Amino acid sequence: MRLLFCLVIPAFWIACHSNESAQKEAEQISKAIGNQFVPDSREDIYQIHLKESGSSFIVSGETTCPEAKQALLSQLSKSSKTIVDSIKLLPDNALGTKNWGLVNISVCNIRTNPGHSSEMATQAILGTPVRVLKRSGGWLLIQTPDRYIGWVDDDALVLKDSVGMAAWRSEDRIIYLPLIGAAFSPDTSEPVTDLVAGSILKLAEVTKNGDILEMPDGRKLVIPVGDGMDFEQWKNSAGPSPSALSNCAKTMMGRPYLWGGTSTKGIDCSGFVKTVYFLNGIILARDASLQFLHGVFTDPLSGYEKLKEGDLIFFGRKADNEHPAKATHVGFYLGNGEYIHSSGLVRVNSFNPDQKNYSKPRADAWLGGRTILGSEGSKGIVRVKDHPWY
Numbered sequence: 001m002r003l004l005f006c007l008v009i010p011a012f013w014i015a016c017h018s019n020e021s022a023q024k025e026a027e028q029i030s031k032a033i034g035n036q037f038v039p040d041s042r043e044d045i046y047q048i049h050l051k052e053s054g055s056s057f058i059v060s061g062e063t064t065c066p067e068a069k070q071a072l073l074s075q076l077s078k079s080s081k082t083i084v085d086s087i088k089l090l091p092d093n094a095l096g097t098k099n100w101g102l103v104n105i106s107v108c109n110i111r112t113n114p115g116h117s118s119e120m121a122t123q124a125i126l127g128t129p130v131r132v133l134k135r136s137g138g139w140l141l142i143q144t145p146d147r148y149i150g151w152v153d154d155d156a157l158v159l160k161d162s163v164g165m166a167a168w169r170s171e172d173r174i175i176y177l178p179l180i181g182a183a184f185s186p187d188t189s190e191p192v193t194d195l196v197a198g199s200i201l202k203l204a205e206v207t208k209n210g211d212i213l214e215m216p217d218g219r220k221l222v223i224p225v226g227d228g229m230d231f232e233q234w235k236n237s238a239g240p241s242p243s244a245l246s247n248c249a250k251t252m253m254g255r256p257y258l259w260g261g262t263s264t265k266g267i268d269c270s271g272f273v274k275t276v277y278f279l280n281g282i283i284l285a286r287d288a289s290l291q292f293l294h295g296v297f298t299d300p301l302s303g304y305e306k307l308k309e310g311d312l313i314f315f316g317r318k319a320d321n322e323h324p325a326k327a328t329h330v331g332f333y334l335g336n337g338e339y340i341h342s343s344g345l346v347r348v349n350s351f352n353p354d355q356k357n358y359s360k361p362r363a364d365a366w367l368g369g370r371t372i373l374g375s376e377g378s379k380g381i382v383r384v385k386d387h388p389w390y
Helices: 001-038 067-076 162-170 231-235 241-252 269-278 358-362
Strands: 046-053 058-061 083-088 100-102 105-109 120-125 129-135 140-144 150-153 158-161 173-176 180-184 191-198 199-209 210-214 221-225 228-229 281-283 295-296 313-318 324-335 338-343 347-351 366-371 381-383
Touching: 001 046, 001 067, 001 210, 046 295, 058 067, 067 083, 100 162, 120 150, 129 158, 129 231, 158 162, 180 221, 191 221, 199 228, 228 231, 241 269, 241 324, 241 338, 269 281, 313 338, 358 366
Parallel strands: 058 083
Antiparallel strands: 046 058, 100 129, 100 158, 105 120, 105 150, 129 140, 140 150, 173 199, 173 228, 180 191, 199 210, 210 221, 281 381, 295 366, 313 324, 313 366, 324 338, 338 347
16 A cells, blocks of 8 residues: 555656646747737737646637637647637627727727726727727727727717628718817707817718718717818828928817827827827827837937927836836927927927926936838828728
8 A cells, every 4th residue: 555655646746747837838838929919918908818627728718819819729739638719709709790889979988997987098089980899798898990908888889890880981971170179960059069189970961051960879960161071081181291290289289188088188198199190190009108119210319309390209217237118208299309298288398408498307218209200001100091990
């Protein structure tokens, strides 16, 4: 008995050790694939769980990236284990065919978790097309055209299937131009909604009194002649000039800072530069740290004199031996050492220490610039006319 016991214990330890090694190796494979295909969880989802069960690996969780799922299953299949695929590919099949939506309110708050008390991560404005990924009660997980992911109250959207979205893209549409305004019923003159610059609505009728537009849910409203522009004409117009971008940025002077804000009602730093570029037909990545990855880089050692009007300029933690540089703030370069940014409110500061609006803390934290114009079509810099959702 003692001999049998001595033989069983080492065998059991070896088996457990082998199982632990296999589990650890599988987890390392999954982590590497996640890092490769989904480097940032703000723009894609890769939440995978591995569980060993006898001679099998049960692979569960969810992802928005089919390539990541395929790569993971392919790598795991090389082991001696049977692979049980329980990975949910988003959009969730439980949504049925209606896994698209249009924002149906002037400004839609998008949160980090399903609940009004959760942190606001970003916003989307009226008429923005979104991809719906899954539902949790009265909340929907969505992805915006800039790839950002978050939760919205389902009352903020009108859900559509792919046929409905194709029909919307084929409609005559109007983009709203004033920074902010109000719209009224053409029949009763009662308020229908407020509006912000960049809102996109279906054109129902042109009258001498104004354009009659249709909300995603079918409500009608009228805006004055000249407050809207044909969306196709707008998105297919020539690319913006640096001066056009600067003039657009200056129209928002004094607008209040709002964490997560991306509308002309209230706006954070990356939301500000993103809105300026969107109103000129270019979609940027959402956050400063993401925007810092795209465009042609200007090294801060070259000096601000090397910056061009329209460049994005970044501030934050400088690189050291242990960490790369991390952008936590972004602004828009106007030229002559001046930049405009949302910090408390939209304001202009200078890199020049001889100017009254010089900001030493910002100058000390400057990480460099990124030239956007000329890089359209590269990752994180997409013309609206080239975006398939529009």
